[in-house]
Amino acid sequence: MKIKAHNISLEKAYDIIKKPITTEKSTNLQQYNQYSFIVSKDSNSFEIKNAIEMIFKVKVSKVNTSILRGKGKTFKGEFGFRKDTKKAIVTLDEGNTIDSSLEIK
Numbered sequence: 042m043k044i045k046a047h048n049i050s051l052e053k054a055y056d057i058i059k060k061p062i063t064t065e066k067s068t069n070l071q072q073y074n075q076y077s078f079i080v081s082k083d084s085n086s087f088e089i090k091n092a093i094e095m096i097f098k099v100k101v102s103k104v105n106t107s108i109l110r111g112k113g114k115t116f117k118g119e120f121g122f123r124k125d126t127k128k129a130i131v132t133l134d135e136g137n138t139i140d141s142s143l144e145i146k
Contacts, residue, residue, distance in 0.1 A: 054092035057084045062128065074133045082108070082127045089129050099137040105130045 049057075061067075062077035070077065080089055086104040093101050111123035133139070 049088065049091050049095070051095060054095045057081050057088055057092040058096060070130065074135070074137070076131050076133070076139050078129050078131065080106070080127050080129045082125065084127070086129075089131070093131050097139050099139060100134040101131055102134045103132040105132075 057080055059079045059081065062079060064077075067077035078089075078093075084092075086106055089106065090101045090104050093099065093104075106127060106129045109126045109128055111125050113120060113122050115121075
């Protein structure tokens with residue numbers, strides 16, 4: 042089953058990709074041509090792929106997503122939860138790289 046790629050606007054692409062993850066673990070993934078991003082929670086893998094290709098002008102081969110559940114914290118005696126976030130690990134084709142010093146506006 043082949044799924045058609047839907048063209049999205051640049052504004053929608055910037056809404057999908059919130060910020061890159063720059064932890065030590067995600068920086069080590071860059072040697073395998075994989076990059077990590079915090080993305081909007083209601084986006085799917087196809088939208089994330091189109092957004093990355095549009096913003097960074099690279100060719101994406103695979104997108105893995107996971108939802109990180111917010112952990113419980115106590116603040117001023119009240120117990121609550123942090124927000125849930127969605128993380129995407131994007132694998133690029135050979136020869137494509139993303140300059141990690143660029144920031145997403």
